[in-house]
Amino acid sequence: MAEDLVRLVDFLPQLGDGLLVTVQLALGGALGSFAIALLLGLAMVAPTRWLAVPARIVVEFFRGTSLLVQLFWLFYVLPLLGAELDPLMCGILALALNYGAYSAEVVRSSVMHVEPGQWEAALALSLTPARRMFRVILPQAWALMIPSLATLQIQLLKGTAVASFLTLQDLNERIDILRQDTGDTLFSYSVGFLLYFVLAWLIQVTMDLLEALAKRRLGRDPSDAGFVGRLVAGAGTSAGAGEADAPGTAEPAVAKGGAR
Amino acid sequence: MLWSWDFAAEALPLLLRGFGNTLIATAGGTALAVVLGLLLAVLLRVLPRWIRWLLRLLVAVVRNTPLIMQLVFVWTLFSTSEALIGVPALVVGTLVIGVHYATYMSESYRAGIDAVPPGQWEAISALSLPPVRAFRSVVLPQALRATVPSLGNYAIAMFKDTPFLIAIGVGELVWSAQSFGGRSFAYTEAFTLAGLIFLAASYPTSLAVRRLEKSLASY
Numbered sequence: 001m002a003e004d005l006v007r008l009v010d011f012l013p014q015l016g017d018g019l020l021v022t023v024q025l026a027l028g029g030a031l032g033s034f035a036i037a038l039l040l041g042l043a044m045v046a047p048t049r050w051l052a053v054p055a056r057i058v059v060e061f062f063r064g065t066s067l068l069v070q071l072f073w074l075f076y077v078l079p080l081l082g083a084e085l086d087p088l089m090c091g092i093l094a095l096a097l098n099y100g101a102y103s104a105e106v107v108r109s110s111v112m113h114v115e116p117g118q119w120e121a122a123l124a125l126s127l128t129p130a131r132r133m134f135r136v137i138l139p140q141a142w143a144l145m146i147p148s149l150a151t152l153q154i155q156l157l158k159g160t161a162v163a164s165f166l167t168l169q170d171l172n173e174r175i176d177i178l179r180q181d182t183g184d185t186l187f188s189y190s191v192g193f194l195l196y197f198v199l200a201w202l203i204q205v206t207m208d209l210l211e212a213l214a215k216r217r218l219g220r221d222p223s224d225a226g227f228v229g230r231l232v233a234g235a236g237t238s239a240g241a242g243e244a245d246a247p248g249t250a251e252p253a254v255a256k257g258g259a260r
Numbered sequence: 261m262l263w264s265w266d267f268a269a270e271a272l273p274l275l276l277r278g279f280g281n282t283l284i285a286t287a288g289g290t291a292l293a294v295v296l297g298l299l300l301a302v303l304l305r306v307l308p309r310w311i312r313w314l315l316r317l318l319v320a321v322v323r324n325t326p327l328i329m330q331l332v333f334v335w336t337l338f339s340t341s342e343a344l345i346g347v348p349a350l351v352v353g354t355l356v357i358g359v360h361y362a363t364y365m366s367e368s369y370r371a372g373i374d375a376v377p378p379g380q381w382e383a384i385s386a387l388s389l390p391p392v393r394a395f396r397s398v399v400l401p402q403a404l405r406a407t408v409p410s411l412g413n414y415a416i417a418m419f420k421d422t423p424f425l426i427a428i429g430v431g432e433l434v435w436s437a438q439s440f441g442g443r444s445f446a447y448t449e450a451f452t453l454a455g456l457i458f459l460a461a462s463y464p465t466s467l468a469v470r471r472l473e474k475s476l477a478s479y
Binding site: 060061063064065067068069070072073076077081082093155157158159160161162164165175176179186189192193197198199200201248 | 262305320321324325326328329331332336337340398420422423424427434437438441445447448451452454456458459462463466476479
């Protein structure tokens with residue numbers, strides 16, 4: 001055990017490099033998947049079939065074919081078509097497309113779950129469709145979608161481990177090297193599991209924080225936003241905290257169909 | 261030439277042979293996860309508090325760490341242990357993927373059990389039904405109605421995760437595509453067909469689960 005720890009300390013710089021690759025994949029994938037989710041999710045609720053149907057097809061395509069197939073397609077087939085991406089970009093793109101499709105379903109479902117009264121009010125005020133969506137519906141849908149997006153972001157983090165199939169030296173690959181170094185499987189993988197667990201926990205904490213902020217912006221009581229959310233919300237002057245929590249704030253079961 | 265039908269025709273039988281292993285892993289993994297998930301959900305209710313806490317931590321670790329890493333970890337343990345060295349990779353992979361998804365399914369069972377109306381629990385104690393009987397004939401049938409569609413969704417998700425078994429050398433669908441591509445450089449045909457096979461199998465299944473969800477919800 002003591003020997004293992006000494007080896008681990010020597011290995012820390014390499015482990016740090018691996019961690020950096022994993023974090024790059026996770027962050028790049030997260031940003032990309034969010035952009036794709038917003039685009040496809042809003043297209044799916046568009047009033048015209050010319051947008052809704054193609055968006056639905058793209059979403060079902062990327063949900064239905066496996067992440068690894070998409071990854072290998074980008075890695076092996078794209079160069080044959082004359083477009084070579086470096087492995088890191090390949091990984092980020094595959095993660096963004098796959099989890100973006102799942103998240104698009106969450107975006108669509110959350111937008112549909114915003115109370116009908118809000119849609120009617122925005123219509124009665126004759127807001128333009130864009131203002132109605134971006135100033136009234138989306139801020140409320142955003143608060144609804146965060147818990148499901150958090151689940152998907154953690155799935156994405158777990159998905160970054162496919163990077164080792166692309167010759168990338170991510171955390172997963174580094175842990176394998178550590179195992180060969182120490183010859184102690186249980187020790188090396190405990191370190192690996194712990195690091196991924198901490199990363200997943202960080203994602204959860206960040207998303208809880210975002211949820212608390214989103215709810216506070218809507219003037220809703222953030223009391224059900226988790227421990228950290230409560231800490232953050234308690235620190236400021238509680239703007240609009242007196243307002244009763246609308247029954248519509250209950251989370252829709254968006255994760256059911258989409259989350260893996 | 262972007263697409264060759266000759267290569268596609270040559271690849272298809274190999275891919276379908278690999279797909280057999282994909283189906284075995286999915287079926288075995290689902291069977292294990294459905295049983296183990298229920299067991300976990302029940303244990304997390306009845307065990308003493310500190311064991312429950314330990315079990316919950318274990319479940320959280322399995323859920324929040326990469327499946328690929330778990331596969332390689334368990335595979336390495338098996339192949340360095342004298343007693344377990346002969347176990348085929350497909351069996352180990354099926355076990356790991358089953359346990360991984362059991363931790364997800366236990367959550368669905370828990371939600372299903374929680375959704376059984378309080379009146380039912382009161383009726384159980386009013387009739388003083390023995391616990392096992394009460395669980396099997398009153399709670400479980402009602403809990404399953406809310407649980408089954410979500411189990412179906414996890415089974416589909418598991419199906420799409422089976423390519424990760426490549427990490428321990430299982431010759432499933434994507435592995436077959438990769439090895440065919442490696443030999444012929446017909447990566448386009450091999451991976452496109454692999455994707456289409458996944459889509460052809462998972463899309464109708466997910467439609468069926470959605471329909472089941474609707475019909476069960478309308479009770």
